[in-house]
Amino acid sequence: MLDAAKSQAPLVQVRGLKMYFPIYTGLMRRHTGDVKAVDGVSFDIMPGETLGLVGESGCGKSTVGRALLRLYEITDGSVVINGTDVASLGPEDLRKARPQMQMVFQDPQASLNPRMTLADIIGEPLNEHTDWNADRKLARIYELMDAVGLNRRFANRFPHEFSGGQRQRIGIARALALNPRFIVCDEPIAALDVSIQAQVVNLLEDLQEKLGLTYLFISHDLSMVRHIADRVAVMYLGRIAELSPRDALYARPLHPYAEALLSAVPEPDPSRAQTRNRIVLQGDVPSPANPPKGCNFCTRCPKVMDLCRSVKPDLVEVEPGRMVACHLYSSDSMTAGSTGATEAKERSQQGESL
C-alpha cells in the first residue's frame, strides 16, 4: 500500500505550518508573545490514505486540522491540497475550493445547528455551492442519508431528536454532500459511547473505500487510530514528534514520547495488563505560550540529554518512511550518547515480544 501511494503525488502537502495566537500585554497592548499552538508542522497525505494524528489535549492536533481547511488564518507555512495552496487563497477562491475539503467534527451535538432540520443541515452545502432545484437537492439529500445509514423518514427531524451516533452520521453526510476528496475527521468518535464508536468508524472506512476519500483522522484514542490509519503522526506541544507507518509505530515506537504514550494506553486484557511494562511520564505538558527552549519534550523525557535542553531536533527520516524529531536518532548524538544503543536494544526487544 505504501509503495502504491509513493508512486502518486500527495493529495495534501503541508509545509512548515505555523499557527500562532498572539498575546498582547501591557499598557499599549504590545505583542509580547505567542501561543504556539502549531509550530512548524510538515507532512503529506497520499490520495486514498488515512493519516492518523494523535496526541494529548492541547498538543495542537485539532488546530492543525482546522488550519488545513483555512478555518483559521494561519501564521506561516503552506497547505497545498490537490494542487492549490489553500493558505494563500482569496475569499472567493477559497469558497470555490471548499467543496473538495470537508470536516467531521468532534461533538455531534455542538456541530449541528439545533434550529435546523436534518434535511436543511445536509442540504446546506448544496445551497452554498450548487444551483440545483429543490427536487435535485432532495434527491441528493436522500442519497446521502442512505449512504450514512439514516432512515429517510428522519429528514424533517431536528438534531436533538437523534442519538449521538446518529448525529455523527448527519455530520458525515453533510461533509460528503459536495463529493470532497479530503476530509478532516476531528476526533469524530471522542464523544460517543463505546458501542457506537465502532459503528461510526466502520462507516468512515466503508465510505473511504466506496468514494476513494482521503482522511486526516485526528484522535487521542490510539487503539482506534491503529485500526483506521495507514500512517500515524504523533504530536507533542505543537510539533510532530514522530511520523511513521502504522504497524511500524505500534510495533516499535522510536520517539520516547510516542513510546510513553503507547505504553500508557490501558490494555483491555487483565492478564496482559498486569505484565505490561508501563512508562509513566512525570509532570504535565508545558504551556504552549512558553515552550521549553530545546526539545519540547525535554521536561518530561525519561531519556533526556543535555543537548535536548538547548537544541530543537528536526523531523528527519531515520528509517525508510519513518520520521522522528529526536536527538537520539540524529547522527552525531547516536555516537555521542552511550545510552542510545542500549535504548535501541530495549526497543527491539519490546518489539519482538509483541
Added chain:
Amino acid sequence: MLTYTIRRLLLAIPTLLFISLIIFLLVDFAPGSPMSQIPLTIPTEVRLKMIEALGANEPVYVRYLLWLKQFFWVEPLVMLDGIFGTNWSEGMQRIVSWQSRSPVMDIIWQRLPQTLTVVGSAYVVGVLIALPIGIYSAYRQYSWFDQVGTFFAMIGFSVPTFFTGVVLILVFSVNLGWFPSIYDTSLRVRDWDTFLLQVKQMAMPVAVLALYNAAQISRYMRSSMLENLGQDYVRTARAKGMPERVVVLKHVLRNSLIPVVTVIALGIPSIFGGAIITEQVFKVNGLGALLINAIQGSDLPMVQTLTFIFAVLIVLFNLIADILYGLLDPRIRYD
C-alpha cells in the same frame, strides 16, 4: 491587574471626552431657554440682556471649550485649594449655574448628602432585602416562597414610582400620620430624637425605591444561584458531607455573588443620578431633582456638568465592576 486598570482608565479618557461633546451638543440642541422660568412681565430687552450676561449667546464651540477648561482645569484647582488652603484658582471663572448664579460644583456637593442618604440607603436596603429573597427563592425553586417572591419582584418592576409614592403618602402621612410627606433636608441628626425624625422622613422614599431595587437584584440573585446550584462542585460539597447550610451559604453563594456584586456595582452610579420621580414626589431635592430642575430651566452648565459626572461614574463603575469580578473570581486575572 494594575496595568489593566491603568489601560482601561487611559482608554476612558477619549471616550469620556467624546461623551462630553455629545452631551453638550445634545443639551444645547434641546429646545428651551434659560429664560423660560422668568415671568412674562419681564420685557424682551431685559431678557436678552440677561442671556448676554450669562454668556448663553456665545457660539457652541466657545462655550464647550470654556466648559472643558473649567471642568478639567479650574474645578480641580478649586478642589485642591479647598484641601490645601492654597489659592491657585483665584480669579478663575468656575462653572456657574444659570439659574442660581452659583458654582455648579458647590451645589452638587451640597446635594450629594441627601441623595446619598435617601437613594443610597434605599439601594442598600434593597440589596439587603433582595439577597436573602433571591437566595431562598432559588434554593426552593417553584416553592410558594419563590412564587410569592417572584410576584413581589414583578410588582416592584411594574408599578410606577409616582404611583406608589402618592399611595404611601396618602396612607402613612395623611391617614395614619406616621411619616412626614415632605423631606426636611435641613434636619441635622444630633441626638436620638432627631435620628428618629430622620428615619421617619426617610421611611417612605426609601421604601418606594428599595422595592424597585430589591425586585431587580433579587431576580439576578435568584438566577445566579440557580445557575450555580446545578454545578458539579455543589455535588462535591454534598459528597463531602457538608450540611446544606454550608453548601448553599458558603459554596454556592460565594460563586453566585460574583456576578451579582458586579451588577450591584454597576447600579451604583444610578444612586448618584438620584431618583427623579421619587425625589419629586417626596420633595427630597437631591441630585435627581437638581437635574430635572436644571433641564426644565435649561440651565445648560448644570445639566452638562451633572450628566457628564454621571457618565464618568458609569464608565468608572463599569471598570470597578470588571475589577471586582477579577478580585472575586480567582479564575480571572487581568494581565
Added chain:
Amino acid sequence: MKLKTALLGAAACLAFAPAAFAERGSDGNVKILYSQAVSIMNAYLSGGTKDIEVGSLVLEPLAGYDSKGEIFPRLAAEIPTLANGGVSADQTSITWKLQPGILWADGTPFTSADVVFSYEYCTHPEGGCAQGAKYEGIASVEALDDLTVKVTFTGPKPNPYTAFVGATSPIIQKAQFEACIGAAAPTCTEANFAPIGTGPFRVTDFKVNDTVELEANPNYRHADKPKFATVSVKGGGDAAGAARAVMETGEFDYAWNTQINPELQAQMNAGGKGKFVSGFGTLVERIEMNMTDPSPSLPEGERSTTKHPHPILSDIRVRKALSMAIDRGLLVEVGYGEAGRVTCNLVPAPEAWASDNTDCVNQDMEGAKALLDEAGWTVGANGIREKDGVPLKLLYQTSVNPVRQDFQALVKSWWNELGVDVELKAVDAGVFFGGDPGSPDTFQKFYADVEMYANNFDGTDPEAYLSNYLCDKAPRPETQWQGENVNRFCDPAYDELVRTFAASTDPTERQGIAKKLNDMLTKDSYTIVPLVHRGRLSAHSNSLGGVDLNVWDTELWNVEDWHRVQ
C-alpha cells in the same frame, strides 16, 4: 415634637400678655413651602417670583404695595406725591426721604448711597439685571444727602413709583455688593445667597433650589417684630403636595401658590388643619388668536408673519363665534373653583382700570353657529364646516398643565359642536415660554392657530402691558421672534391711542384709555379671548395668624406680622 409643644405653650402665655410685651422672635419657627424652589435671594439676578418673594424676607424696597394694591412706605419715611412735593410738578423727578435710623442686619447704617448703588447695580450693562424694566426711563439717581434720594426721569412720568417700589426692586447693601457689579455679579455667590438686608429676617443657611433657613434680624426697625424667631422655606414638589402638607398633614404653616383642582380644594378643606386664601390680581387666562398664517407649508421665516394673514381667523366673525361657544363659567368650575372668576377683560383689575365688559359671560352656541353660517362656513359632510373647500380646522396649543389640558378638551368639545375641527397640542412649559428662537414651539413663534396661556402685569398700572400690542411688538424673524404681541395684532388706531396713553398724566383719563384699549383687543376684535381671571390661591395653617394675601406685591409682604395663634 417636644420643642414645638413648649413653644406653643410659650405662645399661649404671650397671648394673654399685653401686646407691647410681645417680643421679637417669641413665636418660634414658621415653615413655608414653595412648590418652586428658591434658587437665589437676589431679585436682581432672578426675576423668578419665588426668588423675589423669599428674597423679600431680607431685602426691602423703599415702598411696597399692600393687599389692596395701595402704595405704602417701607424704608421711605413717606410716599412722595405731587401733593407733598415729593414728585416734581412736571412729573420728571421724584425725591425719596428715607426713614432715619435704619440699620442693615450687620449693624451698619442704611443710607441713600445704598439706594443709588442699587440703581447702579441693576443698570450696569453687563450685569444682566432681571429687573431692568423697573429702572427704565430714569436719567439719574442721586443722593442729595444721607437720607434723601432724587430720581430724575428722562421725561414726564405719570407713574413714578417704579424704581425702588415693590419687592422686585429692593435696596441692596453697597458694602456687600460693591465688588459684585456688572460682569462680576454672578461670582458673588455668598452675597447672592445671603444678602445683608433691612428686612425682618436674615439668612442663616441657603441651599440652592432646596431650603432657606432664616432668623429674625436683630437690627430690624421694629423692636417687637418679627414675631417668629426663625423661618424655614422649603422648595420643590407640586402644588397638590404643597397644599396637602398644610391642609392635611399640617407639616407646614404656609404653602405658596397651591393651584389645584376645585374638588381637591374641597377635599383638603375638609382636612381641617388649615385654610386657603385667595386674591385676585391681574392674571388672565386667555386664548390668543393668531392673526397670521402659521401653515407649515409656508417657507420658514414667513410662517406666522404679517406677510400672510390667517386664512380663517382673519375674519372677526369666526373669532367671535369661537369666543361665544365657550362656557367660561364651566371652565372656572372645572379648573379653578374659588381661585377663578369669569372675565371678558384683558385688564380685569384694579377695579378702576377694568372695563365693564361682560358680553362673553354667557355661552351662546346657537349665535355662534349662526355667525359662522353668516361668515360662509357651512357644515360639510362629516360635520366639519368648510368654505371654498377649506375645512375649518384649528391647531390649539398651550403648555403642559393639567388644568390647561382640561380646558383644551372642553373648548375642543364646544368648538367641535360648532363644526370646527380642533387639533390639540401641549408643549413643555420650559419650551413654550422659553423664547428660544430655534424652537418651533414657543408661544411667541405661535406656529398654531390659537394658543392659551396666562399673563398679568406688574403693579397696578397697565400702560406697559397694553403697549405690548403695538404693531411693531409682533414677534418676527427680524426680532429673533421676541416681542409680546404674539397675535400679530396691528391696528393703527390702537397704536395711536397707546401714544396718547403714554402722554396722559391725568389718572381718570388714563383709566378711560386703558379700558378703551382693553376693549379694542377683546370685545371689539376678539384678538384676545379672555377666559378666566385667575386668582392667587395659597394655604396657611390654622395656627398661623396675620396672613393677608397680597397679589400686588410679594405674598410675604407682611411676614413680620405673622404670628402663632391658638
Added chain:
Amino acid sequence: MTDTSVIEKPRNQWADVWAQFKTHKGAVIGLAVFIGLVFFVSLGPFIWTKDPTYINPNAAEMIKTRNKPPSWEFPLGTDQLGRDMLARMMKGGQVSIAVGMVAMSISILLGTLVGVMAGYFKRLDGPLMRLTDLFLALPLLPLLLVMVMLFRDPLARAMGPEGGTFLLIVFAIGVTSWMQAARIVRGEVLALKEREFVLAARSIGTPPRRMILRHILPNVVSPIMVSATLGIASAIITESALSFLGLGFPPDFPTWGRLLFDGVDYIQQYPERVMWPGIAISLTVLSVNYIGDGLRDALDPRIRGR
C-alpha cells in the same frame, strides 16, 4: 430505497417550547391575562362604542356626568370632564400596548443588530461597544427633548399628530433602550461563534450574511425573546413616566400612563380613577414579565430536556 412518501412531519421545536411553557403556571396565567387585555383594548371598542374623548358640549349636562362612580351607563365611571373611563381605558390601552410592542421591537431590532455585528465581526466590536457605552451614559431626558423638538413637526405633518407622536415616542423609547439587548446578544454571539456548527458552516464556505441569518440569529432567539418581553413591560412604564414628565402624547390622547398621571390628582376623592389604569399597567407588565419568565425556562434546553 425507503418509501419517501412517509417522511415525518418536522416535530417542531416550538411545540416542545410550548409544552414546557405550559408547565409554568404563572406564565400560562400571564399569557391568558395578556391576551385578555389585548382583546379588551382591541375588540372592546367595537362592543363599547362610546367616544373616549366625548365631552357633552351642553355644560349643564356635562356637569351632571362629571366624576361619576361606576354605574351601568359608565361601568368604570367618568373623569373630571365627564368622559367615559371605560372607553378611555380601551383607547388608552391600545396606545400603551402598541407603544410597548413597537418600542420593544425597535429596541430589540437595534440591540440585535448591534449585538450581532459586534459579536460576529471582531473589527466592529470595539467601536460598537463604545457606542453602547455612550448610549448608556447619555442622559435620557435631554435626548428625548431634542428628539421631540426635531422630529415632532415633520412627523406630525407626514403621519398626523397622533401617528407622528406615536412614532416619535416609540422611536425615542426604542433608541434609548436597546443597549441591554445588544450586550446580551453580543455575549451569546461570541459564545455561538465558538460552537462547532458555526465552524462547520464556515468549512462549507457559508458567507457571513447567510451565516448570521441561518446560524447565528435563530440561536440567539431565546435571549432575545426574553428581553423582548421585559422590553414591552419597561416601554409601557417608560411611556407612563414620560407622561409624568409631560413629554408624552397629545393631552387629549389617552394612554394608560396619562390616565394614571391625571388620576393621581384625584386619588383621594376618586381612587378608582388611578386604580383602573394602575391595575391595567401592572397587570400588563406583570403578565408580560411572567410570560418572559416562562419563556426563559421553556427556551432553555437544559430545563426543557428534563
Added chain:
Amino acid sequence: MADGAAPVLDVRGLKTVFRTRGGEVHAVNSVSFHLNPGELLGVVGESGSGKSVTMMSLIGLLPSPPADVRAGSVMLGGRDLLKISAEELREVRGAKVGFVFQDPMTSLNPVFTVGDQIMEPLIRHMGMTKTQAKQRAAELLALVGIPDAAARLKSYPHQFSGGMRQRVMIAIALACDPDVLIADEPTTALDVTIQAQILELVKELRTKLGMAIVWITHDLGVIAGIADRVMVMYGGQVVEQAPVKELFSNPQHPYTRALLKTIPSLTGAREDRLQVIEGQPPILIGAPSACPFRARCVHAFARCEAENPERRAIDGRAVGQGHDVACHWSAGGGDV
C-alpha cells in the same frame, strides 16, 4: 462470603426512578451488589446504563425531585443508608464514603483554595482544629503526589492542571479515611499519560490505605488493569458480574461479549473491520418488563421480549459471589 470477611457495603434491590415529563425513567432497576473490604469493584457500562446513578443513589446525592430512590437497602457499617435521616447520611458522606467525580475541572469550587476544600471535611467529620486540618491537608496533598504540598494549599483549582486537580479530588475523598471510595469515571476526562499517572497513584494508595473502591468507567482497558471484580451494567441493570480475569476470558452476556469485541486492540492482531453492536441504547421510560438488551442482541428470542431475565450464577457459587449473568440465553447453548 467467599473471602471470609463481611462486605463493607451491601446493596440489595436498589431502584431509582426519575420523574420527567415524558414519564418515569427507571434509571436503576433492582441493582444488587456488595463490596468486600480492600476490594476494587469495577463497574462498566455506557452512558445511561445507570452506573453513576446507582452510586449516587447510595448516599443520597441525587436531587429529589426529579430523582426518587424507591426500594432496596444499602447496608454500610450495619446501617441501612436509605433509612437513616438526612443528617445522619451527611455524617456518612465524606467520612465513611469518599467520592471522586469525573470532571475535575468543574467538581472543585473555583473560588476557594484547594486547602480550604480539603480542610472542610476534616473539620466537619474529624473535629479537627484549623491548624490540625491544615497540617493534615498538606499531608494528604503530599500523599496524592503533589509536590511542594504545603505551599500549594493556598492555590486555587484553576492554577492546577487537570491531572493535579483529580489528585486533589482524591485527596478530598481520602481525607477522613473512608471505608469506601467511589470513583465515578475519574480518568475519563484526562489524557492517557495523565490517566496512567492516576491509575498508578490509586494502585499505590490501595496498598497503602487498604480501603474498598468502586471504580466506575466505560473503558474496559482501565478495568482490566485495576479491578479485582467487574460488574457490567446495561439499561439500569446488572447484566453480568465476575472476577476480572473470568469476565475477560469467559464473558457470558451477549452484551459483554459484543463489547469486548468492539474495542480495537492496541497490540493484538489488527482486524479489518470492527465488530459492531447495532442499534441504540434503550430508553428507560416505563417499568421494565423485558430484557433491555433484546433489541440489539444477536441471540434474542421470544422470551427476551416477554420477561426480564434474573441474574443467575454460572459457576455454582451464589449470585454476586462468583460469576453471574442476567440472560435467558446461555453461551453454552440456547435457552436456559
